[in-house]
Amino acid sequence: MLIKRRFAIAFIVAALLTGVFSVAHAADIAVIHSSEVPSRWTDAFVRGLADGLGDAASIEQGWLGPPDRGDDFFETRFEVLGKQFSDTEPAVVITDGSTAFSFIRKYRESLFPGVPVVYCSIPRPEPEYLGQCGECTGIPMPLSMRETVHLIFRLRPDTTTVVGIMDGSPESLKYRREVEAAMEPYLDRAEIVFPGHEYGDEGGLDAELIRTVANSVPRRGAVLFLGFDRDNAGKQVDPAAIVETLVARSAAPVFGLTDQWIGSGMLGGVMVRAQAQGKAAAKVVQRILAGEPASEMLPEAVHPVPVIDFTALARFGIQSTRLSGETVAVNVPQHPEEPSGAISTGTVLGLAGVAFLVLIAVAIRRRSGCPRGRKSGQ
Incomplete structure (x- = not known):
């Protein structure tokens, strides 16, 4: 009994140590967004990134704002982000959008010296821009x-x-x-x-x-x-x-051109989905964490697909048969081919049939309700 108890204690201690070890070595990933506040795009992007990374990393987000606010504004953002990440040593920095990519090219060595950078949510940058962000690669996203x-x-x-x-x-x-x-x-x-x-x-x-x-x-x-x-x-x-x-x-x-507005009543477009962009970024991060130099990678762009809001499609009476097989359907109503609030012809005929049967049943009951041998009106 004592030996079994010792084995049990040793097993529990080993499990706890393993858990502590895995948490301590989970990589920190910094995501710098171009926007000042969260949006549909940033939420979906980070959701895809988190799904792709699983428990391999923790994600911390930083926010910027419009690029035309001037150097003073970005100096302030540099100070804010410096304080935010002062106790964090990210293994990889991800930039979401053009403003974030420009910001990191200028401040990376001060904020995250030597840390690999993965750009996202922008077309493929010029080679000189890639050289300005050090160990750098990314997922190009041309607009369709x-x-x-x-x-x-x-x-x-x-x-x-x-x-x-x-x-x-x-x-x-x-x-x-x-x-x-x-x-x-x-x-x-x-x-x-x-x-x-x-x-x-x-x-x-x-x-x-x-x-x-x-x-x-x-x-x-x-x-x-x-x-x-x-x-x-x-x-x-x-x-x-x-x-x-x-x-x-x-x-x-x-x-x-982007799925940031899908769900707001916009019918759609051919676009890269934010969640797919995040998952693609996760694959690049995993390769970097495995030791592959970022500057030697040439990741492919995520394939854009038609993304259609089916409620908007029905609003304008557009038949879904016009869509290609790779279309991503969102906000699908129960009857996408019928205008909102409309009742189908089949439903009308069905209700009419039921009403007819009810009338027949009532008539039969009334007739059967007359006493035998007694004429009506007596």
Whole structure:
């Protein structure tokens, strides 16, 4: 009995030591987001990252903000993040978005000296930028402008107008050129316009003008949201509020380039899902933790897929048969092909049949209720 007790104690002690050891050696991963606050994108990205890493690492997040606030703002963020990570020695730093990547290129050696960097949520950077972040690799995420334009016309071949919403930033101007190139096969039957950024209408947009634009979109049109962070007065705006306005006021469906807005009423687009981007980043982190040099890696981009909100699809009466087999369906109603609140023809006929049977049963009961041998009216 004493020997068994000693073995049991030894087993418990060994288990406890093993647990302590594994926790102590779990890698710390720092994720620096470009945004100032969490969003659908950041939540899904970190969820995918955590799913991919499992118990192999713990994740700590840092937040930045819009890049046009100036050097003083980012110096302040540098100080804040320095305090936040003062007791942490991350094994890998992940940047989420272009602002975070630029920030880490400037401050990595002060914040995380010698730590490998994995960029995410941006197109493939120029080689010189990769060299500025030391031991660096990443998951490129090109935006699928051309594929999203093709999706618009596959779902609604009779589209006559595509309305591009942009804020005039250098990034959005680049997107505009790509959209215009993608529209070329359709210019014999449709037009592309960018309100606030056309010849004779170059004043840009603000929240009130966007409401006006949304109200004027024709039913056979489509809205393509390219991003909107600053209005024509340079004032920062909430892009989520802009998408909400477009969805609520436009008589045509709204399309986008990232799944951050899926679930807000936007119909969809061809895009990389945030959770898939996070899982891809987790695979790269695991390779780094296994000893592979980050600078020698060439990870492939995550394949973009059509992501469609089926409730929005039903709202505009679009048949799901127009979608490709790789489409990711979200927000699927019980009857996606029927307008919200509609009753199917089969249901109406079924109810009518039941009512008819009830009437027959009532009539039979009334007839059988008359006493035998007694005429009606006696």
